[in-house]
Amino acid sequence: DSGVTQTPKHLITATGQRVTLRCSPRSGDLSVYWYQQSLDQGLQFLIQYYNGEERAKGNILERFSAQQFPDLHSELNLSSLELGDSALYFCASSVGTDLSTDTQYFGPGTRLTVL
Amino acid sequence: AQSVTQLDSHVSVSEGTPVLLRCNYSSSYSPSLFWYVQHPNKGLQLLLKYTSAATLVKGINGFEAEFKKSETSFHLTKPSAHMSDAAEYFCVVTVLSGGSYIPTFGRGTSLIVHP
Secondary structure, eight states, X not given: XXXXXXXXXXXXXXXXXXXXXXXXXXXXXXXXXXXXXXXXXXXXXXEEEETTEEEEEOSOOTTEEEEEOTTSOEEEEEOSOOXXXXXXXXXXXXXXXXXXXXXOEEOOOEEEEEO | OOEEEESOSEEEEETTSOEEEOEEEEOSSOOEEEEEEEOTTSOEXXXXXXXXXXXXXXXXXXXXXXXXTTTTEEXXXXXXXXXXXXXXXXXXXXEEETTEEEEEEOOOEEEEEEO
C-alpha cells in the first residue's frame, strides 16, 4: 500500500458527460501528479500540483482540469467526455518537486469507461 | 526533447534464469532515469532510479540497472527471475524543462515468467 488513495475505483459514464476523480496524497507529501494510461497512448503525464499551485503541465487536454485543495487532496475534472478518454487515471504524490531525487508514490488508479 | 524507447514489448523467461529489459533514451540534458513495475490491477512502484551518482544502480527485489551514457541506455537486469516478477515494467526519463521536471514513460515491457 503506497499511502495514496484514489476514488472512485471504477467509473462508467456516457459521452458528453463530466466526471471528477479524487486523489489523497501520502501524509506529508506536497506534490500531486496526474497520469493517464491508455492502450493507444501508453502512460502520459498530465499535470502536477505543488502545495496548491500548478507546477508543471504535460499532455493535458483543454477539456481536462485539475486543482489541489488546502488539505492537499486533488481533483481531476474531465468534461465533454469522448470514447477515447476511456483509460486508467493514476495519481501520484511526492514530498517536493524535484523528480530527480524525490520518489513518486502511485495510487491504485481510477478506471474510467466512457460509453 | 526527451524520449524513451523500450526495445521489447514482451520478454519471456523461465523461473531462475536471468532477466534483461532494455531501455534507450534520448535527452538533450543530463537525465534522471527510473524503472517502475506495475503488477496487474495495481499502481506503479519504483524499482530504482539513476540521478547522476553511481552508474550501476541497485533497486528492490534484486533488480539493478546500469546507466551507459555512450550507449544512451539504462537496461534493467536481474540474475534470477521469480514467478512474482511477472508484471509490466516501465522505463522513465525525467528532464528539467522550464523549471519543472517532466517525466516521459516508455511504452512498457511485459515480463512473462514460466515455471
